[in-house]
Structures are given as C-alpha cells and as structure tokens.
Amino acid sequence: MSNAVSSSSSSFVPVEIQDAIQIIDEHKQFNKQILDYISSRSRQPGDYRIISVFGSQSTGKSTLLNHLFSTNFDVMDEVNRQQTTKGIWMAVSPGVSNSLPANAHVPPENILVMDVEGTDGRERGEDQDFERKAALFALSTSEVLIVNMWESQVGLYQGANMGLLKTVFEVNLSLFGKAKLQNNDHKVLLLFVIRDHLGVTPMESLAATITQDLLRIWEGLNKPVDVAHLAFDDFFDLAFHTLSHKVLQNEKFLDDVRSLGNKFLDTSSESFLFKPNYHHDIPIEGWTMYAENCWDQIDHNKDLDLPTQQILVAKFKCDEVAAQCFEEFAKVSHELKNIAVTATQSTEPIDYKDTGLGFQDMKQSVLEDYDLGASKYNKSVYQQKRASLAEKIDSTLQDVFAIYAKHLVTTSLKAVSAGLSRKTRSGTFVEAMEKLKQSSAHDFSQSLALISLDGALDTRPFEKEYLAELEQLVSKQQIVELNSILSKALKKLNNGLSTCFVEELANPSELTWDHILEKFQALSKSALSKYETEEGDYDFRLGTLPSMNKRALKTFDFKSWELLDDLIHKYISKDNLLNILKDRFDDKFRYDENGVPRLYQNTKELEGSFSESKTHALKAFPILTVARLSDGTEVIPKYDVRDKKLKRQYETVREEKEAEEEDEDEWDSEDDENQRAFAELLSESEKAEVMAKFKREMDAKFVETKRSIMQHVTQIPYYIYIVILVLGWNEFMAILRNPFFFTLLIMLAGATYVMYSMNLLGPASIVVQRMANEALGLAKEKLREFVVDDHMQHGHNMKKMTTNDIELDNLSEEST
Template identity: 25%
Template sequence: MAQSHILQVVNGDGEFDETRVSEFLASHSINDVGVGYQVVAITGPQSSGKSTLMNAVFGTTFEEMDAISGRRQTTKGIWMAMGPKIQEPRTLLLDLEGSDGRERGEDDNSFERQSSLFALAVADVLLVNMWAKDVGREAGAGKPLLKTIFQVNLKLFTPAPNRRRTVLLFVFRDRTRTPLARLIETWEEDLRSMWASITKPPNYEGCDITDFFEMVYSSLPNFEEREEDFRAESVLLRRRFTDENEDTLVRVSRDKLPGDALALSLQKVWEVIRDQKDLNLPAHKVMVANIRCAEIMEDQLRSLEEDQAWMGLRQDSEAGLVPNFGSRAGALLDSCITGYEQEARYFEDSVRHTKQSELAERAQQLLHSAYTQQLGHLRQNTMRHLNADMVGRDPQQSFSAAAARSRANALSAFQEGVQGLAVKGTTWDVRQPVSDIAVEIDAHINKLRAQKLSEVEKEAQKGLASAVGGSAGSLLDSCPPDLWPRLRRLLAASVSKACKRAGMDFEGYDVPEHDTCALFERLDAFARAKVEAAAREAANTALPRMKDRFNDVFSKDETGMLRSWGPRANIPAVNQKAREAASQLLAQLAVLRTDSKQDNGASVVDTAVREQASDKASSSTQDSIAAADTATTSGAGFDMVAAAEWPELPADVVLLSPSQCRILWRQFSSDSMYAVRQAQATQEANRAASNKWPPFWAIAAMVVLGFDEFVAVLYNPLWLVLALIIFLFGKTVYQELDVDTEMQRGMLPGAMALSAKFVPVVQRVSQKTLEAVKDFVADPKALSEKMQEKVAHVGASVREHVAPDSHSATTATSTGIAGAQSEVRQRRAGGEVELTEQSASA
C-alpha cells in the first residue's frame, strides 16, 4: 500500500492532524486549483466493504479487510486520499471508520456520529454504503445514526435551504432479486419518516429533506461472488464523478471555499463537532429510557388533553369564573403525573425524572391557559365592582375617600380570588397578578380623576370662549384707543374667574398641584389663543375696518350727525382727523399685545404707522396717495419704507408686517380719496349755487320793464311789503318742494312727485306766512329778530316737514358741476336728508 497517497486525518482517539493535512493538500496542489475540486466521503457499517468500494471506483489504496483472517475493524479514524483515476475535477476522498463496530462497543458510539457528521458537513458527495437486504430495517440500515447526524447538522451548521445541497449517494451492496425501484421507494419512505421525526430549529419547521440533500441511488453485485461484474459497474460509477458524464454527480456551489482554505476549514469543522455534547449519546439502556419515557409523557399529555374533566373545566373557564378551579385543575395535574410515574417506574432514574419534570412543565402550560382566563374573569369582576362602587358612592363623601375605600375592598376581594385559583403543585406566581390589579385599579381611579379634570377644563374653556370671545370681538370691532389694556384686563379677569371656578370643582379629588397648575396654564393659553384668533381675524380685515373708521369720522361730527359740506366747511382738517383715526386703528391691529411687556416694542409700530397720517402732503387731496408711499421715518430712527420686519418684536406677535401696513395704507389712501373728492365737489356745488346770479340781459330787462312797478312800490310801502312776502313765500315753497332734486329723476317722475307734494307744502307755507305777517303787524322789531333765527334753523324745519321719501339736495341749478349731482345721488341712496349751509343761509 503506497502510504504517500493516503493520510490519516483523524486518529482513533479523535485527534485532528492539522500539520500533515496542510502538507498533504499542498503536495497535491489543492491550494492552487481554487474551487476546482470536490470532496467525496463514504460512511457505513463496519466491514461492509467501504474501502473496497473506494479503491475500486477511484483507484485509491485504502487498507481493505482480509476476509480469510476474520472480520475485524480495518479503518480507524478518518483517512484521506487523492483520486488518481479522476483528473478533473481534482477529487479528495475520505474513508471513515465503520459504524456499529464491536471494538468500540455499545457505550462508546459517539465517534461514529462525529465522523459521519464531519463527512456530511465537508463532503460534496457522501456515499452511504449499506446492504440491500437491510433496507426496511431500523438499526441494520443505520437509521438512528442518520437521524442523529441530520438533526445535529441543522443545529450546528444551520445550512440555507436550496443553497448548497449535499449529494447523498446510497449504494445498495449485494443486490438481491428485489428491483432497485422497490428498494428506492422503501428507503425514501424511511428517509421522510426519519426527517419528520427529528427535532428541528424553528426556522426549519416547514423545510423538507430535499431542501438540503439530493438523493441519488446505485446498486452493486456481491464482490466475492461476482468480482468482475462488481469492478465493471464500479468503473461506470466512477464516470459519474466527472464533468463529461451526462449523469454527473459534480455540483457547482457558490459557498465552496478555495483550496488554500480547505485545511483550515476541515480543522474548524472537526473542532465544532468534537465540542458538541449532543453527539455524546448515552448507552443503549439510557437511549431506550429516553425513547420510552418520551412516549409515556406524550401519552399522558394526550390523555390529559382528551380528558372529559379537562374539557369541561376549559369550557367553564371560558364562560366565567369557576369557584373551585384550583382543586379541579390540581386533580387533573396530579392524575397526569401519577399516571406517568406508574408506567415509567422501571426505567433509568435520571431519564425518568427529567421527563417527569418536562411532563409537569408541559401539563402546567396546558392548564395555564385556563388559569389565565380565570385571572382575566376575576380581574373583570373586580374592576366592575370597583367602578360600581365609585359610581354609586355617597354624594356627601369626597372622591378621594371613596376611591381609597373602593380600592381596599377591590384588592382584598382579588387576593381572595387568586388564592382560590391557585393550583397545587405549580410554581405560578400569585403575587404578580395582585401587583398588576393594583396598578390597574390605580390607573382606573386616575382615569376617573382625569375625566373629571377634562370635564372641568371643557366647561371652563366653554365659559372662557363665551366671556372672552364676545367681548374681545366687540372691542376689536370698535378699536378704542385703549384697546389692548382693556383686552388684557378682560383676559386677566376671565382667566382668574375660570381658574377659581375650576378650583372649586376640584375639591375632594386630590388633584396634584402640578396638574392644577398645568390646567390653569392651559386655560390661560386657551383664552389668549381666543384673543389672538380674534385679533388675527381683525388684522385680516384691517382695510375695510380702516375705511369704516375713516367714514365714521369724516362723514359725522362729534355729535354723530351727518356733516353738511357748506362753503365754510374745513374739509382738509376733517380729512386729516379721519386719516389719523384710521392709522390709529391700523397701528392697534399690527401687533399682538396680550402681554404688557409687548407695549415697549409696539411703540415703534404705533409711531411709524401713525406718521403716515400726519404727513404734510395729506392736506392736499391730490397728493395723498403719493404721501403714503413717501412716509415715514419715525422719530426713533425706524425706516418703515425699507424695513421688512418690526424691530425687537418676535414673529409670533406680529399681525401685520411693515410691508403689509404699507400696502394697506396705500390701498386705504386710494379708496378714501373718493369720499374726499365727493365732499369737495359738494362744497364747490354749494358755493356755485350760492353765488349764482341771473344773466345780465335778464337783469337789464327787469330794470327796464319793471321800472314803473319799482317806482310804484317805492312810493307805496304796502306793495314793498307784499312783494317781499310773495318772494319769501315762493322761495320757501321752492325749497320745500326740492324742485332741483326731484327733476333730476326725469321730467315725468319729477312732475308727478312735485304735483303730489304741491298742495300740502303750499298749505304749510301759507300758514307760516300768515303767522309771520300777524307777528310783524303786532311787533315788527321782534319779528325781524325771529326771522333771522328762523333762517338759521331753516334746515331743521325742512327735515321736519319733508316727507320720509324726500332727499337732500343742493340749490345748484341744472348747470351745476357733476360732483354736486353725484353728491345728491349718493345721499338719496343712503336715505339721508340734509341741507347745505348755503341753503340754510338763504
């Protein structure tokens, strides 16, 4: 035997020869082929011809058993050789010590499991050498060994399903008359049964054996009786280990290590296997005890699950609280343990006690579901009674006192219930449920307290919304000069009242101080938010508010009466006053000032905004819009035209930025000019009406044609008085009929309106004229003074006598300017009646 081509990798004592393995692989150039190699190993019973098969197929020189000298152990440990008859890929062969050898005995069979697992872990193809006649047997076919290495392989090496599948080549030796297909069918059924019976890690529960192994089958004739056939079929089998054969067994794997790392890999795999205690299986009687005690345990658990008493107890537990649950569950558990002890008393003590502990644990797990349901029912009953006690408490008793009493009663009742649920023989913790229910009771009481807190807060917010919202809205609508101080006083008073009311509602609830303070802070924030929302809404509608403020000041005097734009009315002064009122409103709406500390920063805003209205150009109505753009630089040095934000003011208090204020003021100035121009037009119309004289030719005609009458009147004072009376009578009738205004409606509507008013007006004026004549005859001097007074108040007398649908108008003629006509139309649409100062003086 050429020892240079074979090497003992692991000796009979399980020692791995790392140095010689590295040298062997280097001498056969394995380090240089990369992944161009394959590892083929063989396992099987002792003296089953493993070495003979390897030598015949691959041309190796493993030591073979001499049948003439007797059947004994030939191969000890694990041997390695190179396949000289296969060039590509390079084939590394492993010959393992046979299993089930008498030399090691029945109590030392861990090495055969270690070596088989080693071959399964490192080989690309594992030959399983077995007798054809052993197919269908348990121990003879090596099924216990296969089950062990399958199970431990999953545990140690955690292979990925369908990633690297090891080829298992089952070689049925000494084939019989049984067809190979029947042998394969029987053996695959056994393999599936073995795979289903092993304990798998959780991540492999749904995996099949074919996810990790590829099963291939072959059969060979008896070597001693038909040696030539044996060798011929071995040559055919050899061809399957090359790339050229169509039915090749060569597999390419992505997880394969290069040849230079193979020696280190083999060493680490063997170390992992040697350190695995699960492979040091007990002796035969211990193994039997494990199997039988496990079966007895499973039978007892199955009987417990199918027990009518247990099924009834489980149904009762689902329905509600069972009064005698502890005794019934304890009897079931004791019956299960007693039954196991009676059947397993003849087996090895350590195994029996271990399985008994496992049985007790699994039986308790089965019963624990019902126990948990009982705890749940007990908890629900406890919480239901607690809630009933809290709801039905004495109204005279404080919440805190009632909560303490109900808590103590609930805990006491729960503890008694838990003691009644305790199952003898279990290690279930009865203190944790009590701690849990105590926490839940406290949480429920705190929830009730929090509900009260929430109710009080909602009620307080509702009151604040009513108190603050309405008053703040009214103040913002009117915008008095002291707007923000009044809003701050309103906030302080409303919040103080709400907090006081909330504090009274909390009496007897023992609300923590920090919760009370937090509530008061939330109420204050709520009230401030309401004011802020109202202020922002007002700021968003600042332009129409400015127009309304301007119109109120511009069109009404200090007494609230509508202004009449007579010839002596000072329109620029009134305009300046109205603009200042509008700028004051804009300044108040520009910055939020719910805190008095914000007044200092807002002073710059007030100065800058109000200076827009005090610009000198505002006195000229034609340049007012331009003045809004050219103002302002405040006295404090703030340039509003160039500024993008207010100085020393946080963004959250700014309602209108400087740019927004400029835009609003520009738009306001443009819109307000219409009313100013209308007033100026009305004033000009009044001036024109008061200064209108008849044409020169009419004056000349009256002088020439009326000279005789004029002389007659001069010579007769009665005619003079009569002419004066007729003139005043006609003028008064003309004014009260409001002829100019009525005729502006059109010829036909004006005539109809004048005809309807003519008779009543003539009657009233005639009556007043007669009274004036009587007074004059009685006291001419007193009448003269009285006439002057009447003239001063003629406007008021006209308002009293004109019908409700009458309208004010100037005495301008039809040739008056368009501004006067527009003023008349505007006043008619507004339903106002007004006489100009010029008319009154007439």
C-alpha cells in the first residue's frame, strides 16, 4: 500500500487516506467507520457481494486478492517472512481480473473483499482463539469463503486447516441449523484455491480428496439431535480452482487468476460463483451493523444465531426507514385534515372517487419510499414492518376518513329524507321504502368504499351509524304515513257523524242517541275496514310492526271517541239547544199538521196551541241535555276523552319508547273538580239558563200573538159601512167617473180576486194587519220618546233652577 497505512498496522486511521480499512484489529476491536469507507470507495450505489479469504499464514492470500480483485493489500516481505496481515481488513474491489471481452471486467455489483489474518502463525503461537473467531466471523458475514492452500497441503489435516474447518463446521451448525429446519436455503460457498499446481495430479483428484476429507470431518461432528439428519451440502457448496506457481510460471499464474475472475463475472456460465442463496439479504447500510453484532457475539463467546442477528439488523433498519417515511407523511396528513374540514363545510359536492384516489396515492408514495430503503433487508421483517407502517398510515388517515365519512352520513340521510317526503311513489309504500333503502345504502357503501383505501380503513362504525339512522328515518316516515291514514279515517268519520247529527237533531226522539251511537260504531269500523286482515288483525301496508299497528288502532279508537265528544258539544251547545227548542216550538205553534201557517181566531185556541207547542219543544230538552239510550243507560265512552294524560298519549301515533318517556315526564292529571260525565252535555246552571231564555222568548211570542188577535176581534160595526156609503156617495161616484182612480180600483179588485182564488186572503190580511201593528207600534214608540224626553228635559231644568236657588241662598248666608 503506497501512501497508506500498511496491513500490519494496528491503529484505525481516517478512511479518506486508506486503500483498505481494518475492520477488526489484532486486539479484537471493531471499526465503526466501515460504512463511511465503503460509501467513499463504492463506484455506484446498489447491491454488493462479500468475499473472504482464509488460509495459513504466508500462503499468499493478500497476493491472490490483489491480483484477482485489483486491491492493494500489503504482501509479505519475502526476506523476513513475517506476519503481514493483522486482524481482518476490507477493501472495495475496483475491478476483477478476467479474460472476458472489453468492459466486462467491471462487476455489476460492488465486491467487498476481506483479508483475514493467516492461521498457524508464529506470532500468535498456540493462541488459536483469534483464528477461530476470525474464521467464524468470515463465515458468518461472507457469501464466498476462499480457502487458500498449497497443493502440497492437500491431504494433510493441520496443514490444510482441517482442524480449524471442523471447528467452523460445528459452529456453523449452531449458526444455521435452526434456520435449515425452517426450509432456509441459505448456503456459503467454500472456494478452494489450490496454489502452485504443477498439473501432475489432476484438479479433479485434488477436489475429490478435499471433498472426502470434508465429508469425513462432517460425519465426525458432534451434532445436536434436532439437526443430526442435515447433510454437508445443506450448508455448503464446494468449488475448486488451481493456480500455477506465481514465480516460476508467472504468465500462467496470471491466466489462471483471470480465469478465476471470469467465474465471478460471467453470469451466463455454469461455473458462475455468486448464487442468489449465498446473499445474506441485508443491504450494505445494515451489513455493517450486522457485522458488528456478529463480532460482538463471537468475541464474547456467546451463542451466535445468525438468522436472529440478521432479523435484528433488519428490524432496526426497517424501523429507521419507516420512521423517516412516516415523519414526512405526518406533515402532509395535517394539511390533509384541514382540507377535509374545509371541503365538508362547503356547499359544493365532494368527489369521493378523487378523494379516495388521493388517499391511495399518498399511501402508495410513502410505501414506495419505504420499499426503496428497506426492501433489501430480510423479507419477512421488511414485509412485517411495511405492514406496520401501512397500519400507521391507515390509522392517521382514519381521522381524515372519519371527517369525510361523517359528512357522507349526513348528506346521504338528507337525500333519503328528501326522497321520503316525495309524494310521487310507484308501487306500495313498503316497496318504495325498500327500494329507497337499498339504493341509498348501496350509494352510501359505494362512496364510503371509494375513500376506504380498498377496505383498509374501518368503515363499520359509519355503516352501522348510517343504517341505524336510515332505519330511524324510515320508521319516522312510517309513523307519518300511519298518522295520515288515521287522519283520513277520522275525517271520513267526522263527515258521516256530522250528517247523522244534523238529521237526528232535526227531530230528536228517545232513539236519537241509539241512532248516533250505532252510526258512530258503524262508521268507526268501516273507516279502517280495508286494512283488516282475514285473521281479524290490521295491516296498514306500511311495514310497521304488529305492536305499532295495535297502538295505531288504540289511537284511532281514542280519537274517534274524542271526535264524537267534540261533535256533540259542537251541535249541542247552549245557543244551539235554545235554537232547537225555538224551532220545535215555531214548527208546532206557527204551522199546522199540513205545514200551513196558522191564523188564530181567538185566545182560547191560542192558549191551547201555545201549551201544546211548548210541551212539544221541551220534550227534546232532556234528550239533548243528557246522552241517554232508549233503555235508560247513559252513553259511556271507551276512553276518558277529557283526561290530559290520555290526550297527550293518543295525540298522534309515536314510537313506543318516545311515548313511554313522555308518559314518565307528563304525569299530571286533569283537575276532577271541573269535569262532568261524558253523557252530561250541559251543566245544571246551563240548563236553567237555556230554560229561562226559552220561557222568556216564548212568552213574548205568546203575548204578541194574543195582541194581534185582540186587535182583530175589536171590529168596526157593520152599519157604519152603510153610513159611510150614504154620506160618501158623491165621493164614490167621483172616483168611478175619474179614469185614474177607476183604473186603480180595477187593479185592487183584480189583485183581491187573485188572492182569493189562491186562498191567500188570510195570509195577506195577516201581513197587512202586522204591518199596521208595526206602524202603530212605531208611532207609539216615537210619541213615547218625545213625551219622555220632554218630561226629562223639564225635570232637568227644574233641578237646575233648584240648584241655582240653593247657591243663591248660600251666597246670601255668607254675605250676612
């Protein structure tokens, strides 16, 4: 090594001035600058191959490496023949000697070459601890272990390092035995390079001898029971190559070296040495850590489990790469959450497909970055850590996903609500609701799947929430439709009962309430008859539960009786009852049995008719003040329709849970003091008031009618008409001679005849008489007002004069 520290030096020096680096010195210290050296010397980033050389001291190991891999390890001083390489050294091969076509000497990967301190050196004497540990380290970290030996050493035990190899084989079982039981196909290539080959003994014979020795050693190993069945070739592959004498046959030696180099480069050759299963599946960034851990285990004589060490390194490095990738992702995810909040608060619709693709691109980008840095490590660890990273990404995106999912739940339910409120539906309500539920659930699930990263994000809570809310919406709409059916039925019942009340109240009788109750029961049954099933139950064709249908029937029952109560008090109030009595009285008092208006001739006839008419009118009074059937029993409703609690309970059809909660909260009851029985239509005070008004008004009619009779009975004597005729003869003749008056007389006579022929003279005379009476009454009233007003004015003036006199008297007294 020119201008560099020699291989025999035992101190670590800066990497930038070294052709090779001492990775383990003779004091068993590990150099932590290996990665810096490799990074500075590698021609290009990428994969790597590691080759170690192993053999006796002064057998030309460093010389072989320098010629084969173009390295610059120190070689032995042939004069002094002392130890050259101390510890373990490493160099990056700038190129492999070969005889391939031009430019083919550049290896496709970086080749790292380790030069291991020779065995059986006089410097260490009988201390073989480092030799064993160095050989074990080379075996555990290399893909190809070159065993450098002279042709004369073939067949020897110590000279061929067979004793050391036996130790290495035993340790190798502990390294890879458990992995082999798990179908691990990793192997190490033992490349025996036989130096100073004269050609007398063919290479095949030498190879057979070495192979027999190795197999004999393998058979003699103390193998653990669980790996005793494993063979030599389960762990090792063998390759052989001979080199001519370097000094005596230098050109032939160089040709042999180039021939060996071809085996490291020519991938198309059957003798290509770098097999895939030789690699440790650890990238160079992790190999240095792996090598340090291996040496620590070996140096402290601990049981070395190489697969475990590889996994530990892979875990550490994969965790490191994953942490870096996730840190970058976390920065972006915060902004993504802000975008989600803004998007869900906007009125613009969200494109869930683009949003989902954005999630996938972001996740894939992070995983690709992870793959770039971690895919070279142990595959199972790499995949495990990749899955963990994916879970962390999913967990972070779950928060963003939740924002979109909640918004999707809200908007989807609004759309369903709008669909439920539409009146234009095809088919039955159940069919329309089922179709709407299926389509909305499908659209919701499809949109949710678009942003769920192909199911990686948990959609179940939102699907469960949506379906629950959807069922609740449909249930509410069922109740709306159910209440609508009941409202229509009650309207039909109201119309039928109103007609019945009008008919019955026109002519009340003892059977009035029987007829009303029968009509009520018939209409109540027919109102919902189309929903009655063959079994006697009711199905409103809304998909409601039987319990809800029963509750609807109870509500209809209560509302029916409540409607009956309302109609009773609508048609039978104080004023209406008074009008009914008056109408009944007038029908009897003013008209005869044929409906002809009555004209009373005397007071006796009037008094008889008045008494009869009043009795007829009051016959309806007990019927219309108490709802009593013909058998004497009062009408008793199925429910107490005036109870506040029942009114609230049966106001509308509601969910059973909602009704129960309201029942618990609204427990107050109606004040019983102001309540009366359902059948009691008017209170005693109201009855008395109606009777008093009726009596007063009927008495007034009686007096008025009697007055008209008295006026009719008090007639002018007949002889007066003769006197008028005699005394007014001239005036009468003047009228006949005057055309105008004569025409007027003819018209009056004609009108009188027409009324006579139509039997209307009686009613006409009554009308004329009433008009005369009204005119007379009006004249009397005006005269009375005039007289009373004049008298009151006179009294007022007298009072004023008296007051003035009193004031004057007071003044006189004061003056005195």
